[in-house]
Amino acid sequence: MQIERGSQDILVENCLPDGSRFLIDHKNETVYALNATAGAAWDACSAPTNLCDMTKEMQRSFGPDVTEELAAEAILELQKLNLVTASVRVPQPGTCAVASVRPPHPTRRAVLTTLGKVALPLVVAMTLTEQRAHAVVATSGVRRTPQPLPAISKTPHCGPTDEKLGLC
Amino acid sequence: MNNSGSFDVEAFGAHFRLTAGCADACATLDQYALPWLPRMEPKAGKPDVAIRIDQAAGEFRLVVNDALVAAAAEPPGLVCTLIQVLDEAVVRRLTTLRAIHAGTVMYSGRVLLFPGVSHAGKSSLVREMVRRGATYFSDEYALIDEEGLVHPYPRPLLVRDGSPEQHPVLARELSARVGNVAAPVGWIFALAYSNENEWSVAPVSQGEALMILLRNTPHTLLQSPEMVGFFQHAVASASCFAGQRSEAADAVEKIIEMIGA
Numbered sequence: 420m421q422i423e424r425g426s427q428d429i430l431v432e433n434c435l436p437d438g439s440r441f442l443i444d445h446k447n448e449t450v451y452a453l454n455a456t457a458g459a460a461w462d463a464c465s466a467p468t469n470l471c472d473m474t475k476e477m478q479r480s481f482g483p484d485v486t487e488e489l490a491a492e493a494i495l496e497l498q499k500l501n502l503v504t505a506s507v508r509v510p511q512p513g514t515c516a517v518a519s520v521r522p523p524h525p526t527r528r529a530v531l532t533t534l535g536k537v538a539l540p541l542v543v544a545m546t547l548t549e550q551r552a553h554a555v556v557a558t559s560g561v562r563r564t565p566q567p568l569p570a571i572s573k574t575p576h577c578g579p580t581d582e583k584l585g586l587c
Numbered sequence: 588m589n590n591s592g593s594f595d596v597e598a599f600g601a602h603f604r605l606t607a608g609c610a611d612a613c614a615t616l617d618q619y620a621l622p623w624l625p626r627m628e629p630k631a632g633k634p635d636v637a638i639r640i641d642q643a644a645g646e647f648r649l650v651v652n653d654a655l656v657a658a659a660a661e662p663p664g665l666v667c668t669l670i671q672v673l674d675e676a677v678v679r680r681l682t683t684l685r686a687i688h689a690g691t692v693m694y695s696g697r698v699l700l701f702p703g704v705s706h707a708g709k710s711s712l713v714r715e716m717v718r719r720g721a722t723y724f725s726d727e728y729a730l731i732d733e734e735g736l737v738h739p740y741p742r743p744l745l746v747r748d749g750s751p752e753q754h755p756v757l758a759r760e761l762s763a764r765v766g767n768v769a770a771p772v773g774w775i776f777a778l779a780y781s782n783e784n785e786w787s788v789a790p791v792s793q794g795e796a797l798m799i800l801l802r803n804t805p806h807t808l809l810q811s812p813e814m815v816g817f818f819q820h821a822v823a824s825a826s827c828f829a830g831q832r833s834e835a836a837d838a839v840e841k842i843i844e845m846i847g848a
Contacts (some may be wrong), residue, residue: 433815436823439794445814450801450808450815452794543798547809553802556704557688559674559727 422494422505423467434458438480442502445504448547451500457540460493464503470494485536493540500544590596594626595634599730600681604634607662612640619755621673623741623765636676640665653756660791666755670742674727675766678805683740684730685814691729691730691737692721693766694846697824698737698774699730704804708780710746711835712842714761719839723763732769733813737764750753762792774846775799781831786841788830796827812846 431443438455453461456477463476474490497503592613593606598621607613617626620638639650640662649657649665649672657668659793678686690701690709694716701712710726717723725740732738744761745753758765777799778788793801800818801808808815828845832838 433794439792517623
């Protein structure tokens with residue numbers, strides 16, 4: 420069994436000063452934000468690995484506060500968005516157990532009890548279509564155009580009124 | 588403004604011509620149209636955007652590039668639409684800057700951003716920060732350059748004060764200092780108003796903050812992919828927070844405690 424990155428199409432990976440990451444997957448037109456814990460897990464599986472090695476690798480960044488439960492939780496976060504492929508089960512305390520079966524995985528509550536100064540891993544995704552939908556409403560408020568005057572489109576792309584007004 | 592009631596303004600590479608046919612309308616344009624920028628005599632040639640206030644049929648009409656966009660009994664009734672027309676024209680013509688829909692102030696030499704949708708209370712937070720000594724940058728758009736610095740866009744604030752209708756407030760009416768140079772981002776607070784008036788705000792990673800900025804820009808990633816780099820530089824110097832906020836006065840007190848300034 421191994422843990423490995425699921426997508427080979429991530430063309431842009433940005434590392435931020437706090438250790439978090441911003442990934443752009445051009446093929447799937449999706450962007451991802453990984454907090455520092457998820458980012459360390461992402462780094463740890465830059466080559467095929469297993470939970471034991473991944474935990475050790477993450478401990479290099481965060482110290483002994485990183486447990487196997489936390490590493491497994493990070494894998495699940497990445498797995499949910501198809502950033503990695505893996506099969507893990509809850510490791511027994513003091514072991515680096517991995518298995519070729521899918522979870523049972525640690526509950527968020529179980530992971531919380533193991534946390535020291537390390538944040539829970541978190542991965543957030545947004546498609547370019549979703550981003551465009553946000554852009555449509557990120558404008559300077561609703562036009563209060565009196566009737567029967569035509570409303571001005573709020574979209575960032577040109578509509579007939581925008582073109583008429585020369586706003587695009 | 589010249590004798591014909593017309594003046595030009597250059598804003599972020601866009602050329603505006605503003606014209607009015609009567610003294611009241613002239614005064615309104617001069618007072619509220621990009622008020623921090625110098626007025627110039629009209630140049631030869633066609634401007635990018637021509638804005639007029641005409642008086643006809645007992646009303647005042649706001650006309651943009653020869654299209655009627657609003658009408659009101661008095662010129663001040665056109666001000667909110669005028670400001671929004673200018674905002675949109677500026678944002679669409681940005682070349683070296685990218686916009687984030689965010690209230691923006693400078694505090695202790697660094698910029699504080701309040702990204703959020705309309706009705707999120709950006710203007711309330713900005714006004715409260717300004718009352719406590721922050722320098723006004725904008726209540727609507729943060730303009731970010733490729734190095735991640737924020738440029739002031741100190742348009743008149745549009746505030747609601749609990750009313751569904753906005754009304755304009757000039758920075759000088761708040762005795763506010765107005766930003767005139769670009770500055771780095773120090774903090775990002777993505778706050779939604781809590782109906783329970785509760786404060787529940789937690790740190791978020793810079794990666795998440797970058798995602799928040801991308802959810803609050805009028806530009807699309809497909810058309811402006813370079814903005815990721817602009818915003819990445821902006822968040823790289825920032826402490827970032829998200830959550831629910833209480834009333835503006837209480838929220839700003841907590842924000843100032845958190846930023847330790």
